[in-house]
Amino acid sequence: MTSAMLLLWIALGIVVQLALWLGIVFWRHWQRYIALQDQANGKSTSPLTESLQSDNASEGWKGFRTFKVIQKTLEDDNGAICSFYLRPEDRQSLPVFKPGQFLTFKLAIPTPGGTAEELIRCYSLSDSPAHDAYRVSIKRVPTPNGTSLPPGRSSNFFHDYVHVGSSLAVRAPSGHFYLNHEASPVVLIGGGIGITPMLSMLNWIVNHQPEREVWLFYGVRNSAEVIMKAHLLALAAQHPNFKLRICFSAPLPGDMTARDFHHRGRIDVALLRTELPLKPFDFYICGPTPMMESLVDALEDWGVPDSRIHFEAFGPASIKRKSSIEPKVSESCTETVMVTFAKSNKQFIWDGTSNSLLEFAESNGVKVESGCRAGGCGSCETRIQSGEVKFSHSPDFDSEPGNCLLCVCIPVTDVVLEA
Ligand SMILES: Cc1cc2nc3c(=O)[nH]c(=O)nc-3n(C[C@H](O)[C@H](O)[C@H](O)COP(=O)(O)OP(=O)(O)OC[C@H]3O[C@@H](n4cnc5c(N)ncnc54)[C@H](O)[C@@H]3O)c2cc1C
Ligand code: FES
Structure with missing residues (x-):
């Protein structure tokens, strides 16, 4: 064999290998594209979806179960948000909840008369499911500006009276606002304390679906209100599929773009349109009612299907969707x-x-x-x-x-x- 022939064979070998490699890459992308298309059309779920959806995420316990507070951590510079880590007193394993769900607490709030007032309140789980402990993060609700109304009873009770070692009566995780376990890309939008269910969803995704594209838009007024920033930055550095966008609507004089936040202003659809590539995203939104109302409407106007917009209100207000407005x-x-x-x-x-x-x-x-x-x-x-x-x-x-x-x-x- 002449050296020219040898070179020709080597070149041919390289071309074949290259073609094979390109073929495999193309095949993988094609498969992913088809899977996304199927999910967009509601046709299929991934094996991961099936295994996770079949877990008894909502099968908890009946009535109230006693939990002990094992850790209490102040989360923000304002000292307004506190996380409580809870372990069941019976030390039995905890049911797996769905990221986005909440716990219901029965509290005995001391009254000035020396008696106790019973209160029921819900708080979102703010971390991904674990078998031994739950976490909730609670914002202290002050007296509304310009009024003489009493401050929030449950939130202030948690901040002032619930400490490590305290016992709490807790109903099993519940709620229909939770992350789907499909492979579709996700946009999480948390305004203020509405970040709590988003943290649970985000932590779950990076642990269980690191391939899944996830964006978090986190809106607060300024650096004094941000919680778990070091955790979020570390996740963004470790996970190329996670994109973090922190938005400050009223930055403090010392707050600097790029160092402390990504965008000045509120989270709106103009920002989402600038940032997001065109993909079949699922949107999960939780925050103040005006933010949710304007975002849900604007997402619908942008053409996002109803089935891909999921939201939770933390209070009495229910968000009215344009598409479902009925006469009173x-x-x-x-x-x-x-x-x-x-x-x-x-x-x-x-x-x-x-x-x-x-x-x-x-x-x-x-x-x-x-x-x-x-x-x-x-x-x-x-x-x-x-x-x-x-x-x-x-x-x-x-x-x-x-x-x-x-x-x-x-x-x-x-x-x-x-x-
Ligand atoms: C599904 C769900 C998940 C939630 N998740 C979280 C979470 O993760 N973190 C979190 O911090 N919160 C969360 N919340 C909100 C939480 O449940 C409570 O609503 C919140 O802590 C306020 O409760 P409170 O008892 O402190 O306030 P309340 O005592 O209920 O008072 C609420 C407001 O009413 C005012 N008020 C008091 N008296 C009157 C009166 N007579 N007339 C008019 N106004 C009055 C108070 O000043 C206060 O501003 C969630 C709510 C839901 C439904
Ligand atoms: S369901 Fe909680 S007050 Fe109605």
């Missing part, structure tokens, strides 16, 4: 609707001005239980003796058939409630 009962119903509270032996005409039957009952002096006021805790669950109500949005708490949650229900016909 008072507008849609020409007949008078009568609401009867059987136990209280009271009857009132529903005038359509209340946002829920809970508000309606309270404004008419009917004593009813309540907790989260957002359909999450079940405290306001009430039997419907007759008539029909409708839910203003799909609640996190699954009530018994024949019951309703007063905080997220309005009457459709004359209704008799057991309360």
Whole structure:
């Protein structure tokens, strides 16, 4: 064989190897593209999805279980957000929850009269699932500016009275706002304390789906409000598929772009459009109501399908989606609707001005239980003796058939409630 022939064979070998390599790379990308397409069309789930969706994430315990606080950590420079690490007193393994879910607490708040007031409150789990402990991160709610109203009872109780060694009554993780386990790229948007479920989702993704593209847009006023920044920066440095964007709406004089934050201003769709590549993202949003309302609307206007926009409100306000706005009962119903509270032996005409039957009952002096006021805790669950109500949005708490949650229900016909 001549040296020219030898060179030719070597060159041919290189070309074949190159072609094989390109073929494999192309095949892998093609497979990924097809998988994403299928997921976008709701056709398939990955093996990981199946294994995770089949875990008994929502199978917790019945009623309240006692937990001990094993660590308490102040998270921000303002001293307004505190994390509590909780371990079950029975030391039995904890059920796996779905990132984004929350815990419900039953608290005995001391009153000035020396008695205790029972309160129910929900707090999102702020870390990925573990078998031995849970973490929640709670923001102290102060007296609203310019009022003489009392400050938030539960949040201040946690900050001031709950310490390492304290016992807490906790209901199992629940909630319908949680991360899907598909491979689709994800955008997490957390405003203020709304970062807590996002931290759980993010920590889960980097541990279990490091291949999955995930963006976190974290909006606060300035550096004094940021929590877990060192953790977020470390994740961003270690995980090329995680992109972090911290947004300050009112930076402090010493806050510097690039060093302390990425964007000045609030999180809006203009920012998302500038930053995000065109991909079938799933959006998870939690934050102040005005931020969520404007973002959800704007994402819909941008063409993001409803099924890809997921959000959670931390309070009574439910976000009204443009696509699902229905006329109020008072507008849609020409007949008078009568609401009867059987136990209280009271009857009132529903005038359509209340946002829920809970508000309606309270404004008419009917004593009813309540907790989260957002359909999450079940405290306001009430039997419907007759008539029909409708839910203003799909609640996190699954009530018994024949019951309703007063905080997220309005009457459709004359209704008799057991309360
Ligand atoms: C699913 C879910 C998850 C949540 N996750 C978190 C979380 O991770 N972290 C977190 O910090 N919070 C979270 N929350 C919010 C939390 O549950 C509480 O709502 C929050 O801590 C405030 O409760 P509070 O008892 O401290 O305030 P409340 O005592 O309920 O007071 C709330 C506000 O009302 C004002 N007020 C008091 N009295 C009156 C009155 N008479 N009239 C009008 N206003 C009055 C108070 O000053 C305060 O501003 C979550 C809520 C839900 C529903
Ligand atoms: S008050 Fe919590 S579900 Fe209604």
